[in-house]
Amino acid sequence: MSATATSEPTQYLTFELEEETFALDISKVREVLEFSSVTKVPRTPEFMRGVINLRGSVVPVVDLRLKFGMTRTEKTVNTCVIIVEVSFESESMVLGALADSVQEVIELEPEKIEPAPSIGMQLRTDFIKGMGKRDEEFIIILDIDKIFTADELAFAQEASQSAA
Amino acid sequence: MIGEDDGLDAGREAFKEEAAELLTELETSLLELEEHPTDEDLIGRVFRAMHTVKGSGAMFGFDDIAEFTHEVETAFDMVRMGKLAVTKELTNLTLRARDQIRTMIEASEGKATVDHNVSKSIIGSLQLLTRGGQAKEVQGQESGETPAKKPSKTDSADGAHSITYRIRFKPAADLFVTGTNPILLLNELRQMGSSMVIAQTDAITRLEEFNPETCATYWDIILTTTHSANAIKDVFIFVDDMCDLHVEVVDEEGEYDEGEGYMKLGEILAARGDVKIDELKKLLGKQKKVGEILVDAGIVDSGHIESALAEQQHIKEVREQRQKTADGAASIRVPSERLDKLVDLVGELVTVQARLSQTAAINGEVLLTSIAEEVERLTWELRDSTMSIRMLPIGTTFSKFKRLVRDLSNDLGKEIQMTTDGAETELDKTVIEKLNDPLVHIIRNSIDHGVERPDVREAAGKPRMGTVHLSAGHSGANVLIKIEDDGAGLDKERILKKAIDNGLVAPDAELSEKEIFGMIFAPGFSTAAKVTNVSGRGVGMDVVKKNIDALRGIVEVKSKKGAGTTITLRLPLTLAIIDGLLVKIADEVFVIPLAVVEECVELSKKDIERTHGRHVSNVRGVLIPYIRLREHFLIDAEEPEMEQIVITEVEDKKVGFVVDYVIGEHQTVIKTLGRVFKDIEGVSGATILGDGTVALIMDIPSLVRSVARHEPAIAEAVGV
Numbered sequence: 001m002s003a004t005a006t007s008e009p010t011q012y013l014t015f016e017l018e019e020e021t022f023a024l025d026i027s028k029v030r031e032v033l034e035f036s037s038v039t040k041v042p043r044t045p046e047f048m049r050g051v052i053n054l055r056g057s058v059v060p061v062v063d064l065r066l067k068f069g070m071t072r073t074e075k076t077v078n079t080c081v082i083i084v085e086v087s088f089e090s091e092s093m094v095l096g097a098l099a100d101s102v103q104e105v106i107e108l109e110p111e112k113i114e115p116a117p118s119i120g121m122q123l124r125t126d127f128i129k130g131m132g133k134r135d136e137e138f139i140i141i142l143d144i145d146k147i148f149t150a151d152e153l154a155f156a157q158e159a160s161q162s163a164a
Numbered sequence: 165m166i167g168e169d170d171g172l173d174a175g176r177e178a179f180k181e182e183a184a185e186l187l188t189e190l191e192t193s194l195l196e197l198e199e200h201p202t203d204e205d206l207i208g209r210v211f212r213a214m215h216t217v218k219g220s221g222a223m224f225g226f227d228d229i230a231e232f233t234h235e236v237e238t239a240f241d242m243v244r245m246g247k248l249a250v251t252k253e254l255t256n257l258t259l260r261a262r263d264q265i266r267t268m269i270e271a272s273e274g275k276a277t278v279d280h281n282v283s284k285s286i287i288g289s290l291q292l293l294t295r296g297g298q299a300k301e302v303q304g305q306e307s308g309e310t311p312a313k314k315p316s317k318t319d320s321a322d323g324a325h326s327i328t329y330r331i332r333f334k335p336a337a338d339l340f341v342t343g344t345n346p347i348l349l350l351n352e353l354r355q356m357g358s359s360m361v362i363a364q365t366d367a368i369t370r371l372e373e374f375n376p377e378t379c380a381t382y383w384d385i386i387l388t389t390t391h392s393a394n395a396i397k398d399v400f401i402f403v404d405d406m407c408d409l410h411v412e413v414v415d416e417e418g419e420y421d422e423g424e425g426y427m428k429l430g431e432i433l434a435a436r437g438d439v440k441i442d443e444l445k446k447l448l449g450k451q452k453k454v455g456e457i458l459v460d461a462g463i464v465d466s467g468h469i470e471s472a473l474a475e476q477q478h479i480k481e482v483r484e485q486r487q488k489t490a491d492g493a494a495s496i497r498v499p500s501e502r503l504d505k506l507v508d509l510v511g512e513l514v515t516v517q518a519r520l521s522q523t524a525a526i527n528g529e530v531l532l533t534s535i536a537e538e539v540e541r542l543t544w545e546l547r548d549s550t551m552s553i554r555m556l557p558i559g560t561t562f563s564k565f566k567r568l569v570r571d572l573s574n575d576l577g578k579e580i581q582m583t584t585d586g587a588e589t590e591l592d593k594t595v596i597e598k599l600n601d602p603l604v605h606i607i608r609n610s611i612d613h614g615v616e617r618p619d620v621r622e623a624a625g626k627p628r629m630g631t632v633h634l635s636a637g638h639s640g641a642n643v644l645i646k647i648e649d650d651g652a653g654l655d656k657e658r659i660l661k662k663a664i665d666n667g668l669v670a671p672d673a674e675l676s677e678k679e680i681f682g683m684i685f686a687p688g689f690s691t692a693a694k695v696t697n698v699s700g701r702g703v704g705m706d707v708v709k710k711n712i713d714a715l716r717g718i719v720e721v722k723s724k725k726g727a728g729t730t731i732t733l734r735l736p737l738t739l740a741i742i743d744g745l746l747v748k749i750a751d752e753v754f755v756i757p758l759a760v761v762e763e764c765v766e767l768s769k770k771d772i773e774r775t776h777g778r779h780v781s782n783v784r785g786v787l788i789p790y791i792r793l794r795e796h797f798l799i800d801a802e803e804p805e806m807e808q809i810v811i812t813e814v815e816d817k818k819v820g821f822v823v824d825y826v827i828g829e830h831q832t833v834i835k836t837l838g839r840v841f842k843d844i845e846g847v848s849g850a851t852i853l854g855d856g857t858v859a860l861i862m863d864i865p866s867l868v869r870s871v872a873r874h875e876p877a878i879a880e881a882v883g884v
Contacts, residue, residue, distance in 0.1 A: 039850070039858040040752065041841055042797035051837065051850055051858045056512050058835040058850040058858055093839060 009109050012132070014139060015082065015099035018070045022099075023106070023132060023141045028084050030094065032102050035079040046072070052096060054083065061096035067147065068123055073098045086148045095148060106139075108132045113141065179224045180269055181497065186213045190262050192563040194255050195570065201250035210258070211240045217265065228278075229268045235287045236261045239294050254293060259567070261286050326357070326390050328415035328482055330436070330475060333400065334382035334408035341377070344403050350383060352399050357389030360478045362471035384471040386414075386478040415479050432472045438464050500593065503554060510543075510550045511833035515852050517543040518831065522855065544831075556596055558636045558645070559587030564600075565607055569632055572611045579618050579628055580611055585635035591643055595735055598715055599645070602708040606647045606731050607632060609705065614651030614729055624726065626650065642759070645733040654723040659683050681721040685709035716848060718865065742834060744851070744861060746827035747810060749794050750801035753859040755832055755851055756821065760812040760864045764826050767807045781809055781820055790820030791871050796846075814865045821864075834861060845870035 012023035013032075033054070038061050040050040047066035051058045061081055065073045073079065078101035085092050113130040123140070127147050132139035190213040197206045214237040222230035236258060242248040264283055271278045331353070335346055350361055361383055368380040387396070393411045400409050433439040443463060459466050517539055524536035562584045573580035591599075615621075615630035622628055633648040656677065663669045663683045683689060687706040712719050717735040736742070736759075744755035765783055767790075780787050790809050794801075809820035832851040837860075841847065848863035 037857050039860065041837070041844060041847060041860060042799075043846075044841065044844065048840070051841075051860075053852045053856055053858050056515065056835075056852065058837060058852070060838060060840045088839065091839070095840070 009107050011105055011107050012139070012141060013082070013105050014103040015080070016101050016103065017065050017068065017073075017099060019100075021103065021137065021139045022064075023108075023139045024082065024084065024144055025129075025141075026105060028086065028144050030083040030085055033081040033083060033096070035075060035081050035098065049073075049098060052081065054094070054096075057094070059083065059094050059096050061098060062148075063098045064147075065098070065100075068127075073100065076100070084144050086145050088145070088148060093148070097144075106134065108134070108139075108141075116140075176224045176226075176272075178497070179220050179226065180273075182220060183217055183229075183265070183269055186217050187262055187266055188560065188563070189213050190217075191259065191567055194258055194262070195563070195566045197250055198252065198255045204244075207240065207243050207250070211237065211244050214240060226268070226272065229265055232261070232268065232283055232287070233265060235290055239290050242294055248294060251293075253289075257286060257289050257293065261290070326388055326482075327392075327413055328386065328388040328479060329393065329396060330410075330412045330414045331385040331387060331396060332382065332408070332410040332436075333385065335379050335403065336406045336408075337378040337380065339379040339403065339406050342403070342406065344406075346379065346381075346383070349399055349403070350385065353385055353387055353396065356391050356396070356399075357387055358478075358482070359385055359387040359389075360474045361385050362467070362474050364467045364471065366465045366467055382408075384468075384474075386475045388415075388478070388482045414475070415482065429469070429472050429476060432475055433464060433468065436472070438468050438472075503593075506550055507554065510547050513543055514547060514831055514833050518853070519855070547831075551592070554593045555590040556593050557588050558591055558596060558599075559584075561596055561600060561603065562587050562634055562636075565603065565634060568604065568607060569611060572608065573615075573630075576612065577617065578611065578615055578630060580615050580630045580632060582632045582634060585633065586637045589636035589638065589643060591636075591735070595643075595715055598711055599733075599735075602711045602733070603634075603645075603647070605705060605708050607634075610647060610649040610651060610729065614649040614653075616652050639734070643735045645735065646730060647733075648728060648730045650728040653725040653727055653729055654681060654684070654721070655725060656680050662689065678721075681723060684721065685719065716863075742832050742861070744830050744832040745810065746830045746853075746859070747808075747821075747823040747825070748827055749797065749824050750799050752797075752799060753827070753853060753857070754793070754823070755830060755859050755861040756810055756812065756864065757861065758829065760814055762811045762813050762818065765809050765811065765820075767809050767822060769805060783811065783820075786818075788818050788820050790822050791867070792822045794822065794824075796867075796871055796874070812864050814868060817868075819864075819868055821862075821867075832861065 011026040013026050013029050014021050014023045016022070033052075036052075038050040038052050041048065041060075044050075047063045049061045049063045051060050053059075063073050065071060080099050080102045081096040082099055082102065083094060083096050085094055087093070112134075113132050116125050116128040116131050118125055127142060129141040129143040132141050190210060193206050193209040193213065197203065197210060200206060214233055218230050218233040218237055221227075221233065239248065239254065239258075243250055243254070248254070260282075264278075264286060268278050333346070333349070335344075339346065353359060354361070362385075364382045364384060365380075367382065368374070389396075393413070396411050397409065400407060434441050459469055517536075521536045521540055524532045527533075566582050566584075569580055569582040610632050615632065616624070616626075618628040621630060631648075631650050633646070635646045635648075637644055659680050660669070660675065660683075663680075663686070664671050666686075666689065668683060668686055668689070669675065685705045685708065689705070709719055712733055712735070715735055717733055720732040720734070721729065722732070723729040743758040745758050745761050747754050747756060763783075765781070767781060771781065775781070779792065780789050782788075788809075788811060793799075794803060804824050807822050807824060808826050809822050810826065811818055811820045813819075830851075830853075834849045835851060835858075836849055837844070837847065846863055846867035847860050848866070849861045850858050851861055853859050
């Protein structure tokens with residue numbers, strides 16, 4: 001998806017992964033939780049950190065750092081779980097995404113967002129909605145729906161491979 | 165204005181719901197009536213259902229429905245009056261009419277369109293039937309009836325209206341001379357309704373003076389019936405001039421007397437003229453029971469007292485019965501979403517209660533512990549009664565299939581009867597709803613592919629009439645639903661050939677019978693040579709498997725070529741809560757459903773050495789293979805000196821699961837893991853523990869299967 005899809009100023013929640021700033025469309029974010037304990041589901045990919053209890057419902061948690069090829073997220077005082085609502089096969093689903101720390105909510109004009117360069121990102125470009133600019137710093141705006149759809153597929157493949 | 169509209173809309177909604185229920189009842193009654201065409205009770209039920217649909221339909225503006233139903237009702241009114249016999253033609257027409265009414269209701273929601281020609285043709289055929297029927301009298305329903313017993317046109321009171329009569333039948337002494345047997349007359353009365361008969365023997369002389377040719381006995385009868393007083397008198401029509409007959413109404417439905425009890429014994433006797441009020445009053449000063457006093461005083465003999473007491477008792481019972489029916493009608497209709505919400509809340513409460521109990525146990529304070537125990541008890545009660553609200557007997561679903569079998573076998577030119585068993589078995593409402601589709605597919609398959617045509621059956625030495633037997637019953641924490649047919653059975657070779665053709669299995673693969681039968685659940689699999697409108701597309705059994713899996717159930721197929729097929733669905737009682745066993749491996753807590761747990765035994769390092777590291781354990785002389793969950797779940801931590809094996813039984817096979825230690829029992833509210841984890845083997849869901857962390861619920865059968873695939877050696881030992 002390209003940045004031209006956004007036409008009005010949108011609010012984004014920014015967070016850090018390995019000292020890099022990422023952002024998510026605020027309309028996708030439900031809440032931010034402190035990271036306490038997570039229950040690992042056996043025989044699932046490493047980046048699926050497990051499940052947590054979100055006021056009585058069980059929500060899967062994904063380690064974005066692992067997903068993006070970084071190192072595993074270690075628990076610190078700043079570690080957070082960003083609860084997002086993603087649409088998957090036209091159904092909405094609640095997921096948790098691990099972040100080293102959550103920064104702030106910013107507003108970005110559409111013209112300040114550029115499409116991600118197709119090379120040199122070290123990150124699958126279809127995960128990226130665009131690159132936001134703020135004070136000479138780049139913010140990678142993620143397309144959360146894409147990440148989890150891809151996740152699902154990758155995960156399903158891995159599961160079937162391990163089963164074979 | 166708006167309010168009025170809302171009221172009417174709500175009324176229309178209520179009517180639709182009510183009508184749906186009535187139509188279901190109508191269908192059931194009609195199908196039963198087909199088997200017992202003279203059952204007056206069933207005729208009454210059909211009539212009442214029609215009548216109510218008509219009445220409330222007209223009330224809420226469904227004039228077309230009311231008008232149409234009226235015609236059908238007319239026919240059944242004639243049946244009720246004995247002017248028209250119940251024939252296959254009539255039930256066929258009525259069933260068609262029932263479907264038409266349903267279409268009309270659906271049409272009012274815009275879901276369907278009504279073909280008025282169908283209505284016209286049904287009404288036309290019905291009218292033809294009723295006109296033809298009017299001419300000929302129904303041939304004797306039972307032989308040997310006296311004319312009085314037949315519900316005569318003038319005397320039969322309104323079907324739904326029952327009256328209690330007090331009858332005193334005092335035959336003249338020379339009654340026997342005419343050859344009349346009073347017992348027969350009494351029996352006739354008994355058949356009119358629920359009755360109590362008390363013989364009065366006070367006029368019988370002493371033995372030495374006794375003349376066996378005279379009738380000295382007389383009778384008091386308390387009868388609750390829908391017949392009129394004249395009909396009762398008709399019973400005695402031939403002995404009219406030879407007896408003293410009193411018929412009085414003592415209790416009538418519809419009187420506003422429910423609040424008060426029935427008359428006291430003394431009042432009854434006085435009302436009958438057996439005793440005088442002033443004599444009674446004089447005696448009432450004494451403290452004994454009225455009856456005893458009267459007998460003691462010799463004013464009335466014990467026979468009369470008994471009779472009066474019987475009347476009291478009878479009326480009480482009749483009123484209680486009526487009250488019960490009224491209470492039943494007063495049940496509340498609740499939208500199922502509210503019920504689901506309640507179940508969710510109870511689920512949350514169970515979780516919180518577990519936390520409270522755990523906190524209290526750690527805290528150790530006596531007062532807190534006792535409160536926690538109280539809360540625990542109440543929560544369990546609340547849980548049980550909430551669950552029971554959602555429990556419904558499966559019978560309603562069964563009766564739906566009777567119709568399916570009837571119509572389908574007619575269409576296919578087969579003779580098939582459906583028998584059912586265990587219709588009273590209760591299941592969670594959601595489970596029943598989700599069972600509908602799988603059952604339809606299985607039964608359709610049985611009828612289309614299973615049961616053979618009558619001539620083929622006869623040639624095979626089987627009865628012409630095929631049978632599909634549907635049964636339900638409890639088995640531990642599960643409900644078993646079986647669909648058996650005595651048809652041709654599954655053709656193993658054909659299934660295998662088809663599976664190889666479709667590329668489902670390799671041509672040289674060796675498969676067990678179970679695996680071959682499992683093929684029928686593969687999507688798009690069908691051995692049918694041609695696609696009919698009943699089945700053959702290969703969608704059905706795939707749906708069955710998916711739906712049953714979603715219900716955490718198991719499908720089993722057993723079949724013998726030529727003898728029939730049995731499909732067993734094993735389902736959990738409820739979807740929301742299970743009893744589990746909490747176990748710990750390193751820092752991870754898991755839940756094993758208690759239903760499959762047999763026992764727990766210890767496993768020391770020495771035991772492992774003794775079996776040379778093989779994963780088998782000797783439990784009281786029986787070798788049981790075990791699975792080391794630590795290894796299978798890839799948990800990286802040192803195992804303790806002493807471990808425990810949880811022995812489970814799945815599909816008649818015992819398998820042990822090695823864990824660090826068993827924490828104890830835990831009531832578990834099942835939470836789904838969501839779509840992300842939906843394909844994970846060995847885990848069926850999650851639950852929230854007392855401390856707020858999440859524990860995974862193990863799916864033992866799938867775990868065994870998954871281990872079997874990864875470790876062929878164990879597969880052999882487990883025999884999967």
